[in-house]
Amino acid sequence: xxxxxxKYGGTSVADCARIEHxxxxxxxxxxxxxxxxxxVSAMSGETDRLxxxxxxLAPRPSLREMxxxxxxxxxxxxxxxxxxxxxxxxxxxxxTGAQVKILTDGAHGxxxxxxxxxxxxxxxxxxxxxxxxxxxxxxxDVGDITTLGRGGSDTTAVALAAALKAGECQIYTDVEGVYxxxxxxxxxxxRLERITFEEMLELASLxxxxxxxRAVEFAGKYNVPLRVLSTFKEGAGTxxxxxxxxxxxxxxxxxxxxxxxxxxxxxxxxxxxxxAAHILGPVxxxxxxxxxxxxxxxxxxxLDFTFTLHRNDCAQAMEILEAHRARIGAxxxxxxxxxxxxxxxxxxxxxHSGVATRMFQTLAREGIGxxxxxxxxxxxxxVVDEKHLEAGVRALHEAFKLHAAPQxxxxxxxxxxxx
Amino acid sequence: xxxxxxKYGGTSVADCARIEHxxxxxxxxxxxxxxxxxxVSAMSGETDRLxxxxxxLAPRPSLREMxxxxxxxxxxxxxxxxxxxxxxxxxxxxxTGAQVKILTDGAHGxxxxxxxxxxxxxxxxxxxxxxxxxxxxxxxDVGDITTLGRGGSDTTAVALAAALKAGECQIYTDVEGVYxxxxxxxxxxxRLERITFEEMLELASLxxxxxxxRAVEFAGKYNVPLRVLSTFKEGAGTxxxxxxxxxxxxxxxxxxxxxxxxxxxxxxxxxxxxxAAHILGPVxxxxxxxxxxxxxxxxxxxLDFTFTLHRNDCAQAMEILEAHRARIGAxxxxxxxxxxxxxxxxxxxxxHSGVATRMFQTLAREGIGxxxxxxxxxxxxxVVDEKHLEAGVRALHEAFKLHAAPQxxxxxxxxxxxx
Numbered sequence: 001x002x003x004x005x006x007k008y009g010g011t012s013v014a015d016c017a018r019i020e021h022x023x024x025x026x027x028x029x030x031x032x033x034x035x036x037x038x039x040v041s042a043m044s045g046e047t048d049r050l051x052x053x054x055x056x057l058a059p060r061p062s063l064r065e066m067x068x069x070x071x072x073x074x075x076x077x078x079x080x081x082x083x084x085x086x087x088x089x090x091x092x093x094x095x096t097g098a099q100v101k102i103l104t105d106g107a108h109g110x111x112x113x114x115x116x117x118x119x120x121x122x123x124x125x126x127x128x129x130x131x132x133x134x135x136x137x138x139x140x141d142v143g144d145i146t147t148l149g150r151g152g153s154d155t156t157a158v159a160l161a162a163a164l165k166a167g168e169c170q171i172y173t174d175v176e177g178v179y180x181x182x183x184x185x186x187x188x189x190x191r192l193e194r195i196t197f198e199e200m201l202e203l204a205s206l207x208x209x210x211x212x213x214r215a216v217e218f219a220g221k222y223n224v225p226l227r228v229l230s231t232f233k234e235g236a237g238t239x240x241x242x243x244x245x246x247x248x249x250x251x252x253x254x255x256x257x258x259x260x261x262x263x264x265x266x267x268x269x270x271x272x273x274x275x276a277a278h279i280l281g282p283v284x285x286x287x288x289x290x291x292x293x294x295x296x297x298x299x300x301x302x303l304d305f306t307f308t309l310h311r312n313d314c315a316q317a318m319e320i321l322e323a324h325r326a327r328i329g330a331x332x333x334x335x336x337x338x339x340x341x342x343x344x345x346x347x348x349x350x351x352h353s354g355v356a357t358r359m360f361q362t363l364a365r366e367g368i369g370x371x372x373x374x375x376x377x378x379x380x381x382x383v384v385d386e387k388h389l390e391a392g393v394r395a396l397h398e399a400f401k402l403h404a405a406p407q408x409x410x411x412x413x414x415x416x417x418x419x
Numbered sequence: 420x421x422x423x424x425x426k427y428g429g430t431s432v433a434d435c436a437r438i439e440h441x442x443x444x445x446x447x448x449x450x451x452x453x454x455x456x457x458x459v460s461a462m463s464g465e466t467d468r469l470x471x472x473x474x475x476l477a478p479r480p481s482l483r484e485m486x487x488x489x490x491x492x493x494x495x496x497x498x499x500x501x502x503x504x505x506x507x508x509x510x511x512x513x514x515t516g517a518q519v520k521i522l523t524d525g526a527h528g529x530x531x532x533x534x535x536x537x538x539x540x541x542x543x544x545x546x547x548x549x550x551x552x553x554x555x556x557x558x559x560d561v562g563d564i565t566t567l568g569r570g571g572s573d574t575t576a577v578a579l580a581a582a583l584k585a586g587e588c589q590i591y592t593d594v595e596g597v598y599x600x601x602x603x604x605x606x607x608x609x610r611l612e613r614i615t616f617e618e619m620l621e622l623a624s625l626x627x628x629x630x631x632x633r634a635v636e637f638a639g640k641y642n643v644p645l646r647v648l649s650t651f652k653e654g655a656g657t658x659x660x661x662x663x664x665x666x667x668x669x670x671x672x673x674x675x676x677x678x679x680x681x682x683x684x685x686x687x688x689x690x691x692x693x694x695a696a697h698i699l700g701p702v703x704x705x706x707x708x709x710x711x712x713x714x715x716x717x718x719x720x721x722l723d724f725t726f727t728l729h730r731n732d733c734a735q736a737m738e739i740l741e742a743h744r745a746r747i748g749a750x751x752x753x754x755x756x757x758x759x760x761x762x763x764x765x766x767x768x769x770x771h772s773g774v775a776t777r778m779f780q781t782l783a784r785e786g787i788g789x790x791x792x793x794x795x796x797x798x799x800x801x802v803v804d805e806k807h808l809e810a811g812v813r814a815l816h817e818a819f820k821l822h823a824a825p826q827x828x829x830x831x832x833x834x835x836x837x838x
Binding site for chain 1: 435438439469472473475476477480481483484485487488490491494495497498499501502503505506512513515517518562564
């Protein structure tokens with residue numbers, strides 16, 4: 001039977017009743033014959049509670065000590081989950097990150113996994129015992145506790161699955177899988193049976209916050225089949241794998257959007273080497289993350305330079321750029337905090353022209369003006385006024401027929417386009 | 420400057436404000452030139468909260484997993500305390516029991532310390548850094564987390580002080596020291612400047628719940644000067660050391676009492692070898708702890724056998740003994756749950772007769788009947804009806820002049836007796 005790594009997030013283990021439900025699911029899978037390794041997060045709310053305690057004592061608490069503090073959240077859950085499994089007559093054994101051991105670098109709060117020692121987990125499995133491992137945490141080479149940063153439990157699960165060469169890594173969460181877009185906005189949104197790592201990466205980074213992006217990268221790198229599914233509802237979820245050549249990929253798999261965008265334009269910047277660095281250097285020094293960057297062809301030695309960023313950072317970035325405006329030689333700095341980003345994602349785009357055209361036509365028909373465009377191999381993103389968000393996403397979902405399941409996965413694409 | 424181990428209990432670190440107060444005290448001691456190692460307990464209430472979670476999932480949760488669960492309580496406090504100390508400009512570094520490492524046997528829930536590795540703590544001290552160590556926990560030889568049982572943080576502090584050859588181990592708590600008796604009962608009760616390990620052991624086991632008894636034993640064994648003092652009020656507390664031959668010990672140092680006693684008498688038991696074992700065997704098999712045991716001289720081949728125990732265990736012990744009565748050959752079994760124990764403790768008793776006499780006279784004058792008597796070298800205990808508890812303790816406190824400080828510690832005892 002296959003070895004499966006199952007990861008249960010914070011809402012899945014939020015209280016004793018939910019931990020019992022998780023234990024029921026784990027025991028059912030075990031009785032179905034699977035070998036299992038379980039990874040759990042802290043009970044939901046616990047990490048924030050602990051963060052609050054630390055911040056209460058120091059505005060900038062030591063990162064080393066914050067990791068010691070936060071790691072207790074998952075340690076509580078591994079013990080409780082192991083207790084609940086054992087109560088159901090199946091052997092279980094909890095492991096902290098240090099006990100496994102999950103070796104990381106020493107970057108407290110955002111550590112990266114460097115190696116996983118499988119020996120303890122293999123021994124537990126050999127003893128017919130289900131290892132219950134604390135997600136999100138590890139230990140560095142001097143024995144200090146580290147954490148992987150928010151959502152790091154997904155990364156732990158994928159890394160364990162890769163190290164143990166598991167057949168599948170199942171991420172249990174409070175959604176039923178990956179959808180063509182947010183079902184709260186488009187009720188017709190459809191759960192995807194499968195999606196590629198690349199598409200998932202684009203969807204995750206664009207705001208479909210189902211899986212931590214590092215976990216998807218990790219799964220792609222080590223080719224670990226990843227499945228997202230619901231703790232609370234039965235269902236097959238969404239399987240994330242490499243593109244299956246036997247199955248034609250749909251042109252557009254999903255529509256992501258991000259409400260928290262802002263755009264800043266510098267007008268009349270001199271068209272000289274180093275201009276972009278002059279503009280973005282002071283912004284990134286202030287730890288502000290820039291997203292899209294658009295620069296048009298210069299006219300008369302001058303050009304307009306636009307970038308997008310998180311709305312919360314807009315005011316600070318504007319101040320910084322005003323202070324540097326004379327040095328940069330910009331005519332003026334214009335900010336707009338009332339914009340959003342909509343992105344089409346799909347590996348099928350690679351081999352299809354016309355996706356951008358259909359996207360622009362659809363938006364035009366709705367009377368939605370496009371402020372910025374950026375493209376990658378499997379993604380097209382546009383920035384539009386925030387008032388157009390819902391209408392835009394709905395129209396695109398309809399135009400690319402995402403509400404309808406692909407008729408048959410092996411049909412040639414022309415056939416599917418007509419469906 | 421001397422190395423001092425300071426231990427702060429659960430009420431001393433109950434919330435962020437109290438942890439800040441502890442950090443202030445620690446930093447003041449550091450600035451006064453002392454080298455320090457800090458030991459902390461879980462925030463008060465936390466251990467019970469965690470116990471509740473575990474018991475909620477299984478009536479008899481795995482002891483290994485309960486230790487994983489409970490150990491998070493102290494881990495939270497070491498991180499918070501280290502953060503608060505660092506915020507005051509002094510370097511600190513938290514250590515779990517496993518990180519130190521405090522090696523214990525594998526008896527989960529009541530592990531015993533076998534060895535302490537000083538290397539990490541010495542390195543931290545050499546780096547001008549205050550180690551903040553999790554009390555109550557250790558790690559066994561296979562890397563499993565263990566706990567020392569309730570109150571185990573005191574033991575951790577004393578064990579660290581012994582290993583590091585500290586000048587003093589200071590136990591900070593919510594009382595100002597060891598008193599001649601409970602000040603809530605006798606307002607004239609006086610804080611003792613010093614007391615011997617032996618006296619402290621007798622007082623602790625008799626119900627003056629200031630220090631964990633194992634910690635006192637440990638401190639006595641390794642001759643670690645132990646000081647009990649208040650986190651919340653300034654003061655020198657009570658120093659617990661070996662009897663100082665230069666200082667005459669008072670005859671009676673303190674009066675302990677225990678409200679939760681019950682007594683059981685088996686009447687007309689055959690006076691044969693093995694009778695006591697027949698009686699107490701089934702009781703101890705039920706994990707019931709027996710305290711005083713009194714057996715009078717037999718008359719006509721029969722004797723009465725009495726023992727005391729915790730009141731909560733009385734009904735169960737009665738049932739057990741009734742079931743075994745025929746085999747034991749007892750005439751009847753009589754229980755009394757409305758008794759209390761009062762004990763005089765003092766190393767000075769060793770060299771003084773007449774203490775028992777004065778005790779009995781005092782109680783008689785108050786009209787208090789004595790049900791049982793037991794004595795040791797430095798202790799006399801009597802069991803009386805519970806209604807007499809307060810009057811008895813007050814009269815004895817007065818009779819032995821415990822409210823008055825010894826006039827001068829070097830006076831010969833005859834002089835003090837007249838004081």
